[in-house]
Amino acid sequence: TSQMKKFAFLPLLFLLYYIASMYESPALMAVFLSQIFLAAAMWILSFYLKDHLSVSFSDPLAPAVWREPLTLKLDMENKSRLPVSSFAVCLTIRFEDTGKENRRTVPGNCTCGKDFCVFEDRMKHCGIYQVHIKWLKVCDYLSLFSRKKTIESRMEIIVFPPKTDMKMVFYPSGRSGGDPQQIKPFSEGNNHEEIRQIREYRPGDPPHHIHWNQTARTGSLWVKEYEGETRGQVWLYLEMEGLPEKSSDEKDLFYLLLYAVLRELLKEGRTIQVCWAGREKTGSYWKEVCSETECRDIFLLLYRRQGIPEGSGSVDRKTETGDIMRLTDDLALYRGNRLLRQFSKENLIQELTGHTLG
Numbered sequence: 029t030s031q032m033k034k035f036a037f038l039p040l041l042f043l044l045y046y047i048a049s050m051y052e053s054p055a056l057m058a059v060f061l062s063q064i065f066l067a068a069a070m071w072i073l074s075f076y077l078k079d080h081l082s083v084s085f086s087d088p089l090a091p092a093v094w095r096e097p098l099t100l101k102l103d104m105e106n107k108s109r110l111p112v113s114s115f116a117v118c119l120t121i122r123f124e125d126t127g128k129e130n131r132r133t134v135p136g137n138c139t140c141g142k143d144f145c146v147f148e149d150r151m152k153h154c155g156i157y158q159v160h161i162k163w164l165k166v167c168d169y170l171s172l173f174s175r176k177k178t179i180e181s182r183m184e185i186i187v188f189p190p191k192t193d194m195k196m197v198f199y200p201s202g203r204s205g206g207d208p209q210q211i212k213p214f215s216e217g218n219n220h221e222e223i224r225q226i227r228e229y230r231p232g233d234p235p236h237h238i239h240w241n242q243t244a245r246t247g248s249l250w251v252k253e254y255e256g257e258t259r260g261q262v263w264l265y266l267e268m269e270g271l272p273e274k275s276s277d278e279k280d281l282f283y284l285l286l287y288a289v290l291r292e293l294l295k296e297g298r299t300i301q302v303c304w305a306g307r308e309k310t311g312s313y314w315k316e317v318c319s320e321t322e323c324r325d326i327f328l329l330l331y332r333r334q335g336i337p338e339g340s341g342s343v344d345r346k347t348e349t350g351d352i353m354r355l356t357d358d359l360a361l362y363r364g365n366r367l368l369r370q371f372s373k374e375n376l377i378q379e380l381t382g383h384t385l386g
Contacts, residue, residue: 033172037067037172041064041067044056044059048060066170067172070169070172070173071172073169073173074166074167074168074173074174074175076108076110077108077166078164078166078176079177080107080108081108081115081164082105082107082164082179083103083104083115083161084102084103084161084179085101085102085159085161085181086101086144087183088182088183088184089183089184090183090184091186091188091324093188093189094151094153094154094189094283094284095150095151095152096150097149097150098148098149098150098151099146099147099148100147100148100149101144101145101146102117102136102144102145102147103142104142104143104144105141105142105143106138106139106140106141106143108140109140110140111138112137112138113137113167113169114135114137114166114167114171115135115137115166116133116135116136116164117133117134117135117136117161117163117164117179118133118162118163118165119131119133119134119159120160120162121149121157122157122159123152123157123276124155124157124158125155125156125276131162132149134147151185151187152276153187153276153277153279153280154187154188154189154279154284154331155187155279156184156185156186156187157184158182158184159185160181161179161180161181161182162178162179163176163177163178163179164177186324186328188287188327189280189283189284189286189288189327190284191291192284192377192381193292193380193381194288194289194291194380194381225253226242226250226251226253227250227253228249228250228251229249229250229251237251237252237253238252239251261298261299261301262293262298262299262300262351262353263300263301263351263352263353264289264290264300264301264302264303264354264355265352265353265354266302266303266330266355267354267355267356268282268304268357269305270357270358271357274357278373281359281373281376282357282359283330284376284377285359285361285380286327288380289361290302291320291323294318294320294323299317299318300316301314301315301316302316302317302326304330315329351363352364358370359371359372359376
């Protein structure tokens with residue numbers, strides 16, 4: 029735009045000079061000279077504004093949901109005494125999984141001091157996006173001249189699967205039908221042994237485990253967790269050997285199914301031990317999931333392909349207690365060695381919300 033205005037301004041300036049010379053008009057010559065000085069002032073102003081304006085990301089890390097609108101915020105600081113009427117920020121958005129990079133230009137303006145601007149985007153896949161500001165271009169007030177400068181500001185966008193309510197009822201072995209509300213889907217586990225820890229209450233915890241002294245001190249419910257207690261414990265193994273070779277769309281479906289399974293188990297107040305192979309495939313590693321926040325932590329670890337997450341260790345299958353489930357990268361869900369359902373790529377969401385698993 030500034031180039032077009034510049035190319036339009038110069039012919040008009042020369043035309044004004046020609047007319048003023050031809051008719052020997054002092055008034056037109058004065059107008060011509062004033063335009064020359066104005067153009068020179070705008071040229072100098074473009075340098076001045078460029079040197080005093082800076083742009084950066086407000087947050088180095090931003091969560092997003094697959095295919096849902098995401099609002100990003102850019103912080104601006106104008107250290108000059110003049111406002112900036114027009115600038116443009118060039119961003120590169122790179123998807124780590126494929127390395128594919130897209131560019132986007134965000135226009136804006138800025139008053140004196142600190143300000144901000146926002147823009148929206150949609151992330152096409154689950155995973156991590158690297159966003160980098162390539163350059164900042166500042167224009168003068170007439171948009172005749174523009175000046176660029178390199179900006180070093182980066183951020184990550186962590187794209188999580190959407191929340192999908194899954195109709196999942198686990199009937200005890202050898203039984204089907206009946207009232208799902210009256211069936212206890214997971215083992216009750218052991219009873220009282222030595223106290224392992226005192227933690228905040230989660231739905232499904234037995235009332236007789238409430239630690240009344242801690243509850244009275246804090247004003248919120250706390251419960252005692254015993255060493256041998258395995259009530260509601262589920263081991264969920266993720267078999268993802270072939271996932272790196274799959275397309276981004278296929279990976280999105282796997283993450284969507286995993287998130288639905290985790291959320292449904294959490295609704296039952298269960299503790300989930302999520303296990304997956306390490307980077308070197310020398311063993312399995314695990315991380316406990318007890319909340320929605322820890323659900324997202326699992327996805328961040330999987331996206332980054334970290335072998336041993338913090339607070340986790342090698343899993344010895346001989347010591348496992350509770351229910352054992354498996355989720356494969358071809359969308360098959362098992363309980364033990366029994367296939368609960370083979371989900372399809374074409375109708376995954378419909379199958380998640382419309383079937384009962386036994």
